[in-house]
């Protein structure tokens with residue numbers, strides 16, 4: 478379950494669920510979060526489109 482990934486700043490193996498690198502404090506953008514935001518934006522645009530029709 479605990480996925481590991483490499484920090485782009487200090488190249489250390491860190492927990493994939495971490496928002497911030499515990500070693501150097503680098504702010505890690507979470508892929509799952511960005512995908513969720515993209516889906517939310519698409520939904521918002523769809524609603525806006527329907528409202529304007």
Ligand SMILES: [Zn+2]
Nearest residue numbers: 484487498501
């Ligand atoms: Zn780091």
